[in-house]
Amino acid sequence: MYTFKQHSILPGFNLALGFTLLYLSLIVLIPLSAAFIRTAELTWPEFWSTVTTPRVLASYRLTFGASFAAACVNAVFGLLVAWVLVRYHFPGKKLVDALVDLPFALPTAVAGIALTALYAGNGWIGQFLEPLGVKVAFTPLGIFVALTFIGLPFVVRTVQPVLEDIETELEEAAATLGANRWQTFTRIIFPAIFPALMTGFALAFARAIGEYGSVIFIAGNMPMVSEITPLLIVTKLEQYDYAGATALSVVMLVISFILLLIINLLQWWSRRRNSAT
């Protein structure tokens, strides 16, 4: 027999689910559907030409390129930070562990102006890079720095719990069988944390693509050079080009949904991998 819900003696199911669905519909689903419905007013060629102008294409290349590079750096250093926090002891470790979440807690605008001040030509870090010919603030490199900051906690926080759960018995067995430390890492530890690492990478990448607050201060925002897609949406909105802004946001939404799907699959893979070992 088809049953929507299994029997339970606990009360409040209808009220709780009803309220949840009403709230989600009013706050999330109906407003989100507005973007798709308004875009449907455009014909397909109109839509396509709006989202593939040279300026828009340049913004995609920049947004995805910088996000991908930042997520790669976060994957490498996130793994390193997680490893050091789980396996080693050093003074101030608790403080470091707590501060890793700073990019989650610090408002993006604050991160944006702080990074800009640091990497500007006269800033604390910029003054050392400028003589070397490396300009960070107001260039695409600055966008990469901001996105690396924003995505930093994702890989650490997805890899850390998995690394904590790995039994040292496995590593001891590998060592007993003659593996050196590097072999144990690449053959035993790395495969166990790989799904979590990919999940963290995808989360950092997804967050970076949509990021706005921290980037606009450091980017310079030159069309074709250092203009990210979210900024282009805002620019179109300020010029009352609602159709253009909406069409671009639909592209962003579709990409976010695809990434969300990939992240869910990765998490499912990660859980299965961990329950198997």
Add this chain to the structure above:
Amino acid sequence: MTTITFPLSADTQKQRTTQEPAWIRILLIGLTLIFLTLFLFIPLISVFYEAFKKGADVYLAAITDPDAVAAIKLTLTIAAIAVPLNMVFGIAAAWAIAKFEFRGKNLLITLIDLPFSVSPVVSGLIYVLVFGLQGWFGSWLAEHDIKIIFAVPGIVLATVFVTVPFIARELIPLMQEQGTEEEEAAVVLGASGWQTFYQVTLPNIKWGLLYGAILCNARAMGEFGAVSVVSGHIRGSTNTMPLHVEILYNEYNFAAAFAVASLLALLALVTLALKTLIEFRNQQHQQRGHE
């Protein structure tokens, strides 16, 4: 003879097989600290440095400026509306998802997480499409002289949107782990639904609820992109703290911008401290539970 030293050597051997040589450990710790110093600590310190660079007088003047005070008040008001709303939603969603088995549960969990994967700018834009002058209800709202976009209600809506998942996603796994036995016992013993919730469930989830609320509050007060699209940037009226920082910064009033920013950075530090305290308390609690 060798048997005497055996336990000792076995012990050091074990140390060696599951740990890297000392120089690698020091190298990795060093690399980590350099990376985190460059990308986390220096940016954090620079906020406070830039804020106080021109002296405490300039700092105090910046944060007691009427526009800054209005921005602080607005930010607090918005958080005071958005956090309780999402708290009620989080409890309702977690109650339905954790205490009952029904079809489509995984889809519902994914939908709750949806705002996390939407760009902040898009989160603001969709409310403009619904309530803006060109939007679905735009002309009706204009006729009745109700302002949502470029006014406080729009800022609240955009903030609620971006913070929807925070409390629900803390409570769902927590309540799933706790199961339904305690509530079932209460109901069998004759407690009403609300009594069960207030006296059994709420004491069990209060720390998770607080944890989610703290994270939700940090994002609600710090949200920039979504709020920037719907606010209209009217000084002293629809300017939140992050937007005020942007205006001051774009006017090259850096000291004042960093002064207001330092308040937000302080909020972030308090958030992290409270978060760490609750995590520490949970760990202690769990260890006591195991003993």
